[in-house]
Amino acid sequence: MAKATIQRQKLIADFIDTGKVSSQNQLKGMLKKNKIVITQATLSRDLSELGAVKNRLSNGRLVYLLPKNLNNSAQSKIAIKALQDFVIKVEAASNQVVVKTTAAAAQVIAESIDNLYIDDVVASLAGDNAVLIITPNEKTAIEVAKKIDNKLD
Numbered sequence: 001m002a003k004a005t006i007q008r009q010k011l012i013a014d015f016i017d018t019g020k021v022s023s024q025n026q027l028k029g030m031l032k033k034n035k036i037v038i039t040q041a042t043l044s045r046d047l048s049e050l051g052a053v054k055n056r057l058s059n060g061r062l063v064y065l066l067p068k069n070l071n072n073s074a075q076s077k078i079a080i081k082a083l084q085d086f087v088i089k090v091e092a093a094s095n096q097v098v099v100k101t102t103a104a105a106a107q108v109i110a111e112s113i114d115n116l117y118i119d120d121v122v123a124s125l126a127g128d129n130a131v132l133i134i135t136p137n138e139k140t141a142i143e144v145a146k147k148i149d150n151k152l153d
Helices: 003-017 024-033 040-050 074-086 106-115 138-150
Strands: 053-056 062-065 087-093 096-101 123-126 130-134
Touching: 003 024, 003 040, 003 074, 003 106, 024 040, 040 074, 074 087, 074 106, 087 138, 096 106, 096 138, 106 123, 106 130
Parallel strands: none
Antiparallel strands: 053 062, 087 096, 096 130, 123 130
16 A cells, blocks of 8 residues: 555544534535545545445535444554554664654555554654654563564564
């Protein structure tokens, strides 16, 4: 999956999370305002990959919704796919974790790690091809590195 696809799907998920998206045409317009022009087929595929479904609200209005179960959430799926596509190596060092990525992918990976809501991550910093994650101590750094590494399978 390309970085552009991951970033586009993240934006789509953010729009859907507002609870105001009722049609693909409306969503295409929202994306266009953000300088993202895609075909209807691509949008349909993105919605399917995100697990988006239309649901009727109590007021009768139909809107797109995403799965809210964290293990099955759209944000989690996007994050895991990004890790699998762009992470080269994960290594604990002292109270830190270094995640080496393909060129220019560190920003996407840092955001993906944030979207996984891993416990005990104090902060993450992204360069061009590496993400530095700071944890409270060495033991936690090893645990965080293992959690990230397990997502690569």
